[in-house]
Amino acid sequence: MLADAGLPVPKTVVTESFDQAMEAVRKMGAVVVKPLFGSLGTGMVLVEDPEVAYRVFRALELGRYVYYLQEFLPHNNEDYRLFVVGGEVISAMRRRGENWKTNIACGAIAEYVEPDPVLSQLALKTAELLGADYVGVDILISHGQPYIIEANGIPGWTGLQSVTHVDIAGVLAEYAIRQVQLAINKD
Numbered sequence: 001m002l003a004d005a006g007l008p009v010p011k012t013v014v015t016e017s018f019d020q021a022m023e024a025v026r027k028m029g030a031v032v033v034k035p036l037f038g039s040l041g042t043g044m045v046l047v048e049d050p051e052v053a054y055r056v057f058r059a060l061e062l063g064r065y066v067y068y069l070q071e072f073l074p075h076n077n078e079d080y081r082l083f084v085v086g087g088e089v090i091s092a093m094r095r096r097g098e099n100w101k102t103n104i105a106c107g108a109i110a111e112y113v114e115p116d117p118v119l120s121q122l123a124l125k126t127a128e129l130l131g132a133d134y135v136g137v138d139i140l141i142s143h144g145q146p147y148i149i150e151a152n153g154i155p156g157w158t159g160l161q162s163v164t165h166v167d168i169a170g171v172l173a174e175y176a177i178r179q180v181q182l183a184i185n186k187d
Contacts, residue, residue, distance in 0.1 A: 001130070002126060005129050007122060008122070008147045009147060009148050009149070010071040010072075010073055010147050010149060011028055011070070013028075013068075013069045014066060015067050018061050018067075021053070021060075021069060025053040028069070029048070029071075030046065030048040030072035031046075031047050031070060031072055032045070032046055032071075033047055033067070033068070034069075048072070070149065073140060073147055073149075074142055075100070075142050076141075077097045077099060078094055078095060078096045079094070079095055079102045079140035080116075080141075082115060082120060083155065083168065084123050084124060084127040084137060085134045086175045089120045089123055089124065090166050090168070090171050091112075091115070091164040091166045092112075092116070092160075093110045093112055093113060093159060093163055094110075094113045095108040095111075096108055096109050104156075104158065104159035105156075110159035110162055111163060112163035112164050123137035126148055130153075132153060133179070135152060135155065137151050137152075138151075
């Protein structure tokens with residue numbers, strides 16, 4: 001959906017076919033294999049070697065899993081999380097990891113950053129396209145180009161809350177109350 005709208009995303013292949021998954025590795029080289037349902041970086045695997053891909057994909061095949069593969073983009077072990085509520089970026093952080101995974105739960109460090117205007121526009125457009133009242137948009141920079149790597153419909157914000165002055169829970173609660181009041185007033 002995001003790619004169809006012209007937003008920058010890594011090349012992505014979603015398939016139930018072992019052969020198509022292997023072909024994706026041959027074409028893209030290194031890929032991040034992601035679970036369809038997951039959080040905190042758990043279950044993501046970086047596959048750079050066709051032999052390893054073969055073994056990983058055969059194991060996934062046994063479980064009848066869907067292959068969700070994203071082209072790996074070098075990113076200096078950092079990315080950005082922008083938190084959007086009600087059509088506004090309320091806060092942002094940079095996450096720096098010891099390796100390619102930049103999830104706080106995987107040991108990355110959160111640093112507050114002022115929301116960059118370019119990244120903010122990407123996050124806002126993502127939320128708009130998804131029809132999301134709130135969303136955490138993860139963006140990495142590779143070779144000077146931003147890429148949206150994920151839009152989290154149930155984003156964790158512990159890391160962000162630890163580095164921002166914004167009361168994220170309060171903002172979400174106030175937004176929800178306003179939405180309920182608008183709905184009541186419509187009737």
